[in-house]
Amino acid sequence: MKTAFVYSREFERFDYGPVHPLRISRLQLAYELIDAYGLLSLPFTQHAEAESAGDDDLMLFHEREYLEVLKAANVGLEIPGAWSYGLGSGDNPVFRGLLDWSRLVTGASLKAAKMVDRGDADIAFNIAGGLHHATASKASGFCYINDPVITIISLLRNGRRVAYVDIDAHHGDGVQAAFYGTDKVLTISIHETGRMLFPGTGFEDETGTGEGKGYTVNVPMPPASDDEIFIYAFEEIVQPLVAKFGPDIVVTQLGVDSFMTDPLADLRYTNNGFCEAVRRLTDISGKLVALGGGGYDLPNVAKAWTLAWAIMNGVEIPDTLPEDFLKAHYHEGFGNKKIRDEVYIERSMRKEQMRKEVKRVIGYIREHVFPKVSGRED
Numbered sequence: 001m002k003t004a005f006v007y008s009r010e011f012e013r014f015d016y017g018p019v020h021p022l023r024i025s026r027l028q029l030a031y032e033l034i035d036a037y038g039l040l041s042l043p044f045t046q047h048a049e050a051e052s053a054g055d056d057d058l059m060l061f062h063e064r065e066y067l068e069v070l071k072a073a074n075v076g077l078e079i080p081g082a083w084s085y086g087l088g089s090g091d092n093p094v095f096r097g098l099l100d101w102s103r104l105v106t107g108a109s110l111k112a113a114k115m116v117d118r119g120d121a122d123i124a125f126n127i128a129g130g131l132h133h134a135t136a137s138k139a140s141g142f143c144y145i146n147d148p149v150i151t152i153i154s155l156l157r158n159g160r161r162v163a164y165v166d167i168d169a170h171h172g173d174g175v176q177a178a179f180y181g182t183d184k185v186l187t188i189s190i191h192e193t194g195r196m197l198f199p200g201t202g203f204e205d206e207t208g209t210g211e212g213k214g215y216t217v218n219v220p221m222p223p224a225s226d227d228e229i230f231i232y233a234f235e236e237i238v239q240p241l242v243a244k245f246g247p248d249i250v251v252t253q254l255g256v257d258s259f260m261t262d263p264l265a266d267l268r269y270t271n272n273g274f275c276e277a278v279r280r281l282t283d284i285s286g287k288l289v290a291l292g293g294g295g296y297d298l299p300n301v302a303k304a305w306t307l308a309w310a311i312m313n314g315v316e317i318p319d320t321l322p323e324d325f326l327k328a329h330y331h332e333g334f335g336n337k338k339i340r341d342e343v344y345i346e347r348s349m350r351k352e353q354m355r356k357e358v359k360r361v362i363g364y365i366r367e368h369v370f371p372k373v374s375g376r377e378d
Contacts, residue, residue, distance in 0.1 A: 003313050004121035005040060006108045007031055008050035011128050014101040017093050021264060021296045022142045024101075029302040029332060030127050034309050036325040037317050045313060048115065050108035050126070052100070057110060058145060060153045061178060066137040070144060074099040086139035102145035105129055109147040113155055113289050116249060123288045123312045127305050130253040130293030132172040133199060141170065141199060148291060149178040152251055156184055161376060163247035163285075164188065165238055167277055168255025168293045169265035171202030171218065175253075181212040186245045186373065188238055190230070192258070192267050193220035204361045207369055214372025217241060219361055222354040223266035226346040227273025229358055230258075234277050236362045242284050246375040250285035254278065255293025256304040260344060262297050270341035271304045278308045288312070299333045307339060 012028045034040060040047050058067055072079045073087055076096030082088045105128045112124035132148050133141030152162050152175070164179075166172035166189040179185040194200040208216040219233050242250065260268035282288060290312065295301035310317045321337050346354070 001044060001123065001314060002121045003045040004048045004112065004115045004124040005034070005045060005309065006048045006050050006112045006115075006124055006126045007128070008104060008108065010050070010104055011101075014095075014097050016095060016142070020093060023296075023298065026295065026298050026301040027128055029298055029329060030305045032329070033302045033306045033321070033325055036322040037306060037310070039306070039309050039313065039315065039317070042313055042315065046121065048111060048124075050104055050128070051111055052103040053107040053110055053150070057106060057150060057154075058103070061136055061146060061149045063137045070099040070102070085137065091142055092139040092144065098144055105131060106145050106147040106150055109151040109289070109291055110154055113151045113249070113251070116287050116289050117155060117158055117160065122286060123282065123290065125290040125309055125312060127292040129291035130168070130255060132166060132168065132253055132293065133170070133174045135174055135177060140174065143174065146174045146178070148172070148175050148251060148253060151289065151291075152179070152185055155249055155251075160248040161246065162186075162249055162251060163242045163245055164251045164253075165242070165281060166191070166253040166255070166293075167258065167274075168253055169258040169262065169267050170197060170255070170294060171199055172253060173199045173201045176202070176206070176216055179212065180208050180216055181210045183211045183215045183374070186215050186217070186241065186247065188217040188219070188241060190219040190221060190233055190238070192265050193222060195220075196223050197265060204364045214369045217365060217369055219358075219365070221267060222357050224268050224346055224348070224350060225354055225358070226268045226344060227270055227276070228345055229354055230269050230273045231276050233358050233362065234280065237365055239280060239284055241370070241373060244370070244373050244375055247285070249287040249289060250281065251289045251291070252281050253291050253293045254305070254308055255295060256300055257294035257296055259295075259297065259300045259304070261300060262295065264294070264296050268344060268346055270344050271300070271307055272341055272343055274304050275307050275311060278311045282312055299336070303339045
């Protein structure tokens, strides 16, 4: 198994602002923890430098007018009419280099996809990617450019069949919208229900339209769902549908804002359930492009993506965090010296209600989606 970790220290020079939840320093923490465990010097892995995407890359999905607005905003000053493009809100601030940042993130995702597509790697991971909310002409949910959509389109242009699996706490609405009418991409999103959480979409009856009917799959999870319920939904929906679809490449968004200590969602996963999902994603695909995503508790992010990268490389790592890393980053909240979370199982009276709701959703998908999804030989 050949792997590639796509990163640039240039990511670390950007900043959404001092009070914004998306702290780009989380990428540095994850990178340095991965490096501290020796996971960037394995004999079968490559450390690939991220490169910025050009206008032609961005316009695979985004409208030119929107791109011109981003260019104007890139200097860090508010511009007239920016609000209509989603810019200037608390979620999507105008900051110096916002387009430069987006180009670098997208270029890293494109490089990961290219390396996997041409056989330079079987698995490639861009922890900065997975900004799945942006639409063709509007910023949304901390996302200015939708790098998963552009990455998938680049693979489609090479004739590849792509499955997209999103386990972020928030629905991957931008990716869904981009491919809602095609059967060339199977999109699956497991997320906290839109009745409780931004962006308010991603219900089980959103299944696509026209030729794409049945190729959009949503598993809305009740608040307080734990690892047990998450993995149950994953094995009932993701594994059989991806196997039936038979993609050439799987693109996955590995957001970790679903963890119980994350401040922006109400799920109660731990990195134990997350790791089990990563193992299964690695097993069901010989070709995997992994992207980061949400995650607003910094130690969670660093620990989870380090564990994910270890799994992608088939390596077991010690449970105790490296001493040099702890010394350098103790002030960042790494008081717990263990990389793996304690096992957590929800035991409230609501557990059975949550289980019944997820079973209902699974039943709906099995009835309305499974019969429509065709494999490459069908």
